[in-house]
Amino acid sequence: MGTFIDYTVNGLVVGNIYALLAVGLALIFGVANLINFAHGSLYTVGAYIGWVCITQLHTPFWVTVPAVLIGSGGLGVAIERLALRPLHGTSRIAPLLATIGLSLVLDQVVQLVFTPNPRALPSPLPDWRFQVGGGSIGTLDLLILGVGIGSAALLFVFLRFTKLGWAVRATAQDIDAAKQMGVDTDRVNSTVFAIASALGGLSGMMVGMYYNSIDPGMSFDATLKGVVAQIIGGMGNVPGAIAGSLLLGLIESYGIALFGTSYRNLFAFVLLIGILILRPNGLFSAAKETPPEPMTGSFVARGKPIRIPMPGMVGIVAVAALLPLVAGDYVLQTGTNALLYGLLALSLTLVAGTVGMVSLGHAGLLAIGAYASSLLAIELHIPVIAAIGLAGLVTAVLGTALVFPAFRMRGHYVSIATLAIGQIVALVILNWNSLTRGPIGISGIPPLTIAGVPLYDAPQTYWFVLAVVTGLALLQARILSSHLGRTWRALRDDDVAARSHGVDVDRYKALAFAFGGFGAGIGGAVTAHLYSYINHETFNAQISVLALTIAILGGLGNISGALLGSALLVGLPEVFRGLAEYRMLIYGVVLLLLIRVRPQGLLGTV
Amino acid sequence: MSALLALDKVCSFYGPVQVHFDLSLHVNQGEIVCLLGGNASGKSTTMKTILGLMKPRTGSVTFDGKVISGLPTHRIIRAGIGSVPEARRLFGAMTVRENLLMGAFIRDDSAAVRSDLDRVLTLFPRLQERLAQRAGTLSGGEQQMVAMARAMMGRPRLICMDEPTMGLSPRFVDVVLELIATINREGTTIFMVEQNASLALQIAHRGYVLQTGRIALEGAARALAADPRIRDAYLGGEAA
Ligand SMILES: Nc1ncnc2c1ncn2[C@@H]1O[C@H](COP(=O)(O)OP(=O)(O)OP(=O)(O)O)[C@@H](O)[C@H]1O
Ligand SMILES: [Mg+2]
Numbered sequence: 001m002g003t004f005i006d007y008t009v010n011g012l013v014v015g016n017i018y019a020l021l022a023v024g025l026a027l028i029f030g031v032a033n034l035i036n037f038a039h040g041s042l043y044t045v046g047a048y049i050g051w052v053c054i055t056q057l058h059t060p061f062w063v064t065v066p067a068v069l070i071g072s073g074g075l076g077v078a079i080e081r082l083a084l085r086p087l088h089g090t091s092r093i094a095p096l097l098a099t100i101g102l103s104l105v106l107d108q109v110v111q112l113v114f115t116p117n118p119r120a121l122p123s124p125l126p127d128w129r130f131q132v133g134g135g136s137i138g139t140l141d142l143l144i145l146g147v148g149i150g151s152a153a154l155l156f157v158f159l160r161f162t163k164l165g166w167a168v169r170a171t172a173q174d175i176d177a178a179k180q181m182g183v184d185t186d187r188v189n190s191t192v193f194a195i196a197s198a199l200g201g202l203s204g205m206m207v208g209m210y211y212n213s214i215d216p217g218m219s220f221d222a223t224l225k226g227v228v229a230q231i232i233g234g235m236g237n238v239p240g241a242i243a244g245s246l247l248l249g250l251i252e253s254y255g256i257a258l259f260g261t262s263y264r265n266l267f268a269f270v271l272l273i274g275i276l277i278l279r280p281n282g283l284f285s286a287a288k289e290t291p292p293e294p295m296t297g298s299f300v301a302r303g304k305p306i307r308i309p310m311p312g313m314v315g316i317v318a319v320a321a322l323l324p325l326v327a328g329d330y331v332l333q334t335g336t337n338a339l340l341y342g343l344l345a346l347s348l349t350l351v352a353g354t355v356g357m358v359s360l361g362h363a364g365l366l367a368i369g370a371y372a373s374s375l376l377a378i379e380l381h382i383p384v385i386a387a388i389g390l391a392g393l394v395t396a397v398l399g400t401a402l403v404f405p406a407f408r409m410r411g412h413y414v415s416i417a418t419l420a421i422g423q424i425v426a427l428v429i430l431n432w433n434s435l436t437r438g439p440i441g442i443s444g445i446p447p448l449t450i451a452g453v454p455l456y457d458a459p460q461t462y463w464f465v466l467a468v469v470t471g472l473a474l475l476q477a478r479i480l481s482s483h484l485g486r487t488w489r490a491l492r493d494d495d496v497a498a499r500s501h502g503v504d505v506d507r508y509k510a511l512a513f514a515f516g517g518f519g520a521g522i523g524g525a526v527t528a529h530l531y532s533y534i535n536h537e538t539f540n541a542q543i544s545v546l547a548l549t550i551a552i553l554g555g556l557g558n559i560s561g562a563l564l565g566s567a568l569l570v571g572l573p574e575v576f577r578g579l580a581e582y583r584m585l586i587y588g589v590v591l592l593l594l595i596r597v598r599p600q601g602l603l604g605t606v
Numbered sequence: 607m608s609a610l611l612a613l614d615k616v617c618s619f620y621g622p623v624q625v626h627f628d629l630s631l632h633v634n635q636g637e638i639v640c641l642l643g644g645n646a647s648g649k650s651t652t653m654k655t656i657l658g659l660m661k662p663r664t665g666s667v668t669f670d671g672k673v674i675s676g677l678p679t680h681r682i683i684r685a686g687i688g689s690v691p692e693a694r695r696l697f698g699a700m701t702v703r704e705n706l707l708m709g710a711f712i713r714d715d716s717a718a719v720r721s722d723l724d725r726v727l728t729l730f731p732r733l734q735e736r737l738a739q740r741a742g743t744l745s746g747g748e749q750q751m752v753a754m755a756r757a758m759m760g761r762p763r764l765i766c767m768d769e770p771t772m773g774l775s776p777r778f779v780d781v782v783l784e785l786i787a788t789i790n791r792e793g794t795t796i797f798m799v800e801q802n803a804s805l806a807l808q809i810a811h812r813g814y815v816l817q818t819g820r821i822a823l824e825g826a827a828r829a830l831a832a833d834p835r836i837r838d839a840y841l842g843g844e845a846a
Binding site: 167174182183 | 678679689695699707712760
């Protein structure tokens with residue numbers, strides 16, 4: 001009984017922290033129709049402002065809290081004004097990608113300033129605990145509960161009883177109609193970003209105190225939890241976001257009590273997928289249909305692709321093939337790495353660009369391929385080259401099956417669902433000890449071997465990967481110009497129309513994911529044999545984001561673009577070695593610049 | 607005398623597609639002017655241009671002698687233009703009362719807003735008993751009334767209405783047109799877009815006929831109603 005109360009208190013406290021995040025996401029989604037992937041970064045920034053105030057400046061608590069609110073709120077306003085507002089009227093995916101870019105930049109800046117090491121963030125409150133029916137509740141618990149309830153009450157008063165609050169509600173329902181009532185919707189947007197970011201920052205500071213630890217990597221998880229909570233309550237639904245957060249906090253807490261900590265996120269993401277499938281408008285709305293998202297076609301920026309003539313292509317491949325004659329091992333290893341990312345980008349550019357399902361969990365496919373090939377080679381003693389091929393097939397089947405529930409979703413919902421699926425893959429790998437060896441990972445993976453001859457030196461490996469990439473790229477190009485390719489593009493442009501013309505949309509999407517999964521699975525498998533060691537974090541969400549950046553840099557759907565993008569993004573930071581440390585910052589800046597300057601990518605969308 | 611609202615040689619575009627070709631028209635103080643035209647002739651685009659929801663590439667819109675093209679929508683509304691948008695666009699999750707108060711968003715004189723609320727409710731007595739109901743649950747005709755009452759709550763000098771009778775039953779169409787005439791008699795100038803030419807011309811003073819982004823005909827309502835070209839094209843001719 002006592003421990004039950006402890007877990008309940010813990011669930012409610014964590015739920016309140018999520019609520020502070022989710023409420024902001026809901027407000028932003030309401031007025032700007034945008035999932036703010038930079039939200040977790042503001043939470044991190046808030047935590048670090050709190051850390052600077054408390055441990056460096058030794059400010060009293062009543063100064064620290066306003067400093068956190070103003071600092072993170074102000075940053076939110078700046079983000080909206082400088083990075084998002086100029087994107088009004090462009091494609092729907094542009095602001096979403098911009099927030100991803102912003103989060104990369106902010107997280108890396110925090111890391112550069114404060115180092116990646118965790119910091120202790122002590123609570124300034126006296127550490128009293130009160131006994132409640134066998135369990136106990138501490139001062140910090142009460143503070144967090146109080147802040148959560150207080151913020152919710154203030155927000156309620158603001159939305160109900162102030163003019164600006166009315167403007168926020170009206171804008172969330174119909175932005176054009178609100179404008180025609182004389183509402184300055186730009187100001188509404190600024191206000192909402194200010195409130196959301198301030199609450200997010202406060203949440204970060206409090207979570208830091210709760211665990212007495214903060215680090216620059218905490219942002220991604222925070223964004224995800226906020227999004228999950230928001231989806232449980234219904235996108236854009238503010239009271240729903242609070243209820244969803246409390247529910248999520250409690251489920252996690254009881255889940256940890258029953259199964260252990262490593263399962264924590266698994267509950268969140270399985271719940272997310274379940275809700276997206278069964279009640280896409282959240283637990284509190286009966287409607288089965290998600291609110292209309294624009295056609296995927298306008299979700300992605302369009303532009304005329306630049307065609308590289310055939311002799312040019314042959315020339316490029318020839319130069320790439322001759323590279324080992326002049327380049328040293330380091331360059332070739334970088335080249336191999338770029339080619340492997342190219343393989344992933346080819347796969348992503350197919351599903352995101354050609355079919356229009358912008359996946360944020362593509363690294364999950366690499367993980368499946370890598371584990372499949374490693375285990376086949378180690379446990380079943382299958383020759384490496386065959387294991388790689390089989391891993392491609394396993395990834396094609398498993399990847400398609402996993403993403404299948406997202407086939408009927410659109411726009412934002414696809415991105416969230418795939419993000420969650422990618423996380424689920426990593427978490428299953430972490431927890432399925434008997435198969436995957438859990439957190440220990442798999443070591444001693446045999447090297448690439450062809451016909452019994454291991455490829456130990458860099459040129460051979462490079463040639464092998466180059467051959468695989470060239471082959472798959474040619475095959476993909478073939479398919480894109482066939483009937484199948486045209487059907488895929490038709491689905492992307494208007495899947496409702498395609499459905500009503502009797503096209504079996506699910507089957508075509510499955511074909512795309514199968515082909516894409518095959519390529520990515522091969523990529524993951526080859527990587528595993530090159531690394532000889534993998535674990536559940538080898539293929540993390542950052543890789544998914546990088547793959548998307550590469551695909552966008554090259555031009556969505558564009559095959560040569562995917563390869564060019566990966567040569568530029570993976571290759572260049574290695575060539576200029578000093579840049580490697582700033583890698584994520586570079587990716588973020590590239591993403592932000594591209595969206596502004598050349599949203600269709602370097603070679604144009606196809 | 608200068609007009610209350612004037613469009614001067616407006617050319618507007620959606621991307622590369624041109625919708626208006628040197629469109630010029632004007633509305634005088636106190637008038638009801640209706641803009642007629644078939645589907646896709648550019649009527650709603652005219653409204654969006656006046657309201658600042660899109661900007662003309664060339665040409666200008668003036669209101670009360672000042673150029674308003676290029677201003678953001680909320681400034682145009684504050685200048686004294688009310689809007690009854692196409693398909694009503696109520697705030698569906700808000701109550702009727704909240705919708706009406708949103709109409710008065712630009713005003714700070716809360717006592718006068720309250721008395722205006724009473725005034726519009728005497729004009730639209732049906733809304734009185736629906737005040738606490740969510741606007742999204744009203745019938746189409748009732749929603750149209752809320753949209754008109756909401757526009758009046760801002761005390762505009764000019765109300766722009768985009769197809770106020772669309773989707774209404776014939777009985778309701780008469781009610782709505784009668785209300786428009788009443789609002790106009792009380793001193794508000796009306797610029798309305800209509801497909802239902804014969805009915806609109808009954809209450810309007812003047813009219814324009816828009817054809818693929820150009821004014822094809824213009825004149826006094828009575829003359830237009832009698833014009834055989836209008837009769838063929840819009841009075842029961844071409845289906846709406
Ligand atoms: N948002 C938009 N983007 C691109 N083209 C548009 C857009 N809105 C309208 N158009 C095009 O502009 C032209 C004029 O449209 P508009 O809505 O002004 O016509 P309308 O006269 O109001 O028609 P209706 O009687 O059907 O309401 C049409 O060809 C339409 O397809
Ligand atoms: Mg129209």
